Amino acid sequence: MARVVxxxxxxxxxxxxxxxxxxxxxxxxxVDAVSSVRVGRRIELExxxxxxxxxxxxxxxxxxxxxxxxxYTVTVDGQPVPSTPAAPAAPAEEESA
Amino acid sequence: MKVGVVTFPGSLDDGDAARAxxxxxxxxxxxxxxxxxxxxxxxxxxxxxxxxxxxxxxxxIARFAPVMEPLADAAEAGLPVLGICNGxxxxxEAHLLPGALTRNAHLHFRNRDVRLRIESNHTAWTTxxxxxxxxxVPLKSGEGRxxxxxxxxxxxEATGRVVARYAGPNPNGSMRDIAAISNAAGNVVGIMPHPExxxxxxxxxSTDGLSFFTSVLKHLAGAAA
Numbered sequence: 182m183a184r185v186v187x188x189x190x191x192x193x194x195x196x197x198x199x200x201x202x203x204x205x206x207x208x209x210x211x212v213d214a215v216s217s218v219r220v221g222r223r224i225e226l227e228x229x230x231x232x233x234x235x236x237x238x239x240x241x242x243x244x245x246x247x248x249x250x251x252x253y254t255v256t257v258d259g260q261p262v263p264s265t266p267a268a269p270a271a272p273a274e275e276e277s278a
Numbered sequence: 279m280k281v282g283v284v285t286f287p288g289s290l291d292d293g294d295a296a297r298a299x300x301x302x303x304x305x306x307x308x309x310x311x312x313x314x315x316x317x318x319x320x321x322x323x324x325x326x327x328x329x330x331x332x333x334x335x336x337x338x339i340a341r342f343a344p345v346m347e348p349l350a351d352a353a354e355a356g357l358p359v360l361g362i363c364n365g366x367x368x369x370x371e372a373h374l375l376p377g378a379l380t381r382n383a384h385l386h387f388r389n390r391d392v393r394l395r396i397e398s399n400h401t402a403w404t405t406x407x408x409x410x411x412x413x414x415v416p417l418k419s420g421e422g423r424x425x426x427x428x429x430x431x432x433x434x435e436a437t438g439r440v441v442a443r444y445a446g447p448n449p450n451g452s453m454r455d456i457a458a459i460s461n462a463a464g465n466v467v468g469i470m471p472h473p474e475x476x477x478x479x480x481x482x483x484s485t486d487g488l489s490f491f492t493s494v495l496k497h498l499a500g501a502a503a
Contacts (some may be wrong), residue, residue: 187332191380194452195380195425196380196383196423198381198382198384198385199381199385200385202385244334244338244339244342246335247335247338247371247378249376249377249378249426250378250380250425275294
């Protein structure tokens, strides 16, 4: 059995209004020293046997993350797996909103 | 003319889309997400709603529905496809249109009539409009903010593939006020607001949306002639 973990984050240049909303709530708990909050997603897959890493990367690239707006990392039993994206996406337009 | 309307689990606006198709003068054909069969239709509408619960990302799971396989092939071959709201999200996830739709910048669900400016009438779905014509149709979405990288946005603008922009205040933070885009061939169009809800005076904000559905019939009649 192997546990594959896929962590998905919005690309740094993509606005994360969810993270901003969380950041705005922090002062209510008395925390003022946080300049940025980003919210991502963690997906855990339990494989019955050793996972096919090419297939896992394909899953991450085609379904679990949308490389147009998101970055992802894959780890198997805690060990990072090098990603094999088809083509690196160009960075999204910078925004300051 | 037969225009297919796909129903995914969680689709909401398939009924209104089919009604708009009928009012435009075509025969609506209901297509089921689990059947890889387009039933011989001449065009397809992907309706609004929350396909597969919009789990993971809006449109991410619907993109792999069995009906999407023949649909993607047919779209590449020139079949007119209109994705409205969730349908637009599905088309982006399926890479039939560039970019993505993300959470509204202000985090609020936006449910209101919006003014749009038509910028291209060279698509299968907008021939009935004049360029710079302003129309009023309802918008109702929480994840309607169009984003793409700068090169893609520049290319969309340079090649006339921005089909409509928000003419009033930008309701969701969409980059460059984009409300609708097309693919390079102009047969695939994605729009975030809902033309199918503006086809009858009794229930709509206007009847401005009907031309999307009459345009595609004219386009198909021209192609057949």
